[in-house]
Amino acid sequence: EVTRTPEFTKIREQPTEWSKKASPSVIGTNFARYTYRQIFPNGVSPAVADTDLAPVLQIGRMSVPPEIDAEFNDWYNTIYIPGYETVPGCISGRRYVAVDGQPNYGTVYELEHEQVSESPEWLKARDSNPKSADIRAKMTHAQGSPAVYKKIFQL
Numbered sequence: 001e002v003t004r005t006p007e008f009t010k011i012r013e014q015p016t017e018w019s020k021k022a023s024p025s026v027i028g029t030n031f032a033r034y035t036y037r038q039i040f041p042n043g044v045s046p047a048v049a050d051t052d053l054a055p056v057l058q059i060g061r062m063s064v065p066p067e068i069d070a071e072f073n074d075w076y077n078t079i080y081i082p083g084y085e086t087v088p089g090c091i092s093g094r095r096y097v098a099v100d101g102q103p104n105y106g107t108v109y110e111l112e113h114e115q116v117s118e119s120p121e122w123l124k125a126r127d128s129n130p131k132s133a134d135i136r137a138k139m140t141h142a143q144g145s146p147a148v149y150k151k152i153f154q155l
Helices: 006-013 017-021 066-084 120-126 130-138
Strands: 035-040 056-063 090-100 105-111 147-150
Touching: 035 066, 066 090, 066 105, 066 120, 066 130
Parallel strands: none
Antiparallel strands: 035 090, 056 105, 056 147, 090 105
16 A cells, blocks of 8 residues: 555655665666565564575566466465475575566565576476476466576665
8 A cells, every 4th residue: 555655656756866866767777666465475473574685586476367376376385485495595485466566476585695596406396296387387477587686785
């Protein structure tokens, strides 16, 4: 709801000096806003919430046909993410559903380094369940997804 308030939309319509410095014309040419709500796990412990951002994030955004939505969510939560979380260097995985915008789902993996998702163990986890190839074939990834992002400074 916050992203729909006049106070939030005002920044885009009437930018401050600070927000002008972070505008797409300064840091890039594309502007996209996606609003997602976390759906897996159901929450995070205070200890996890208080930790620093992981050194590397892999973010994926995808859609699936409505007729496989329930099957997709069950598979992702019980097979796909738990499989990746066993890979050395994978800290955790979280899933999100779109509240505003498309594609309908997002996944964020916290990683120890940039090569985790290129490792043999990651590739083995990706294909470890026979159902995975069938479900992945029905997913549509957003352009540029998944992508790996490295943290370059700590606040």
